Amino acid sequence: MPARKQTVRRKDARTTPRGRLEKTWNDTRRALRSAELTVGKRVAALVQRSGLEPREVMRQAELWRGRLDREGKKARKRVEARLVQLKHRATRDRRSLSKSVDDAVERALGALNIPTRREVQQLQRRVEELKARVERLR
Numbered sequence: 001m002p003a004r005k006q007t008v009r010r011k012d013a014r015t016t017p018r019g020r021l022e023k024t025w026n027d028t029r030r031a032l033r034s035a036e037l038t039v040g041k042r043v044a045a046l047v048q049r050s051g052l053e054p055r056e057v058m059r060q061a062e063l064w065r066g067r068l069d070r071e072g073k074k075a076r077k078r079v080e081a082r083l084v085q086l087k088h089r090a091t092r093d094r095r096s097l098s099k100s101v102d103d104a105v106e107r108a109l110g111a112l113n114i115p116t117r118r119e120v121q122q123l124q125r126r127v128e129e130l131k132a133r134v135e136r137l138r
Helices: 017-050 054-111 117-137
Strands: none
Touching: 017 054
């Protein structure tokens, strides 16, 4: 019976943490742009209907925009700080996991009575030292 051909699945950008984060970010930006357009249209309609002074509306809009910009910067800084924390945590966890895997492999090799790379290297060094001693004794 012939072996079945195995298909290699590529990771979709949306399935990786970075891809999901980028998708969320892009969706958020798109929603924000849409909301800005909607608010702009409604404010223009409100100004036209209410008979408010356009200069006063513009001044208030600039005040709101300034506040939104400040709050956005604060939020961005908080997100960046959290990303730095997550990066450090991921690095620490990766090291810890790597050490755990190395320990488990070493224990498994010991249980099977198979020498580790380090033990083989130590034996090779010892053989080289003994070989050099024998050469000197000749």
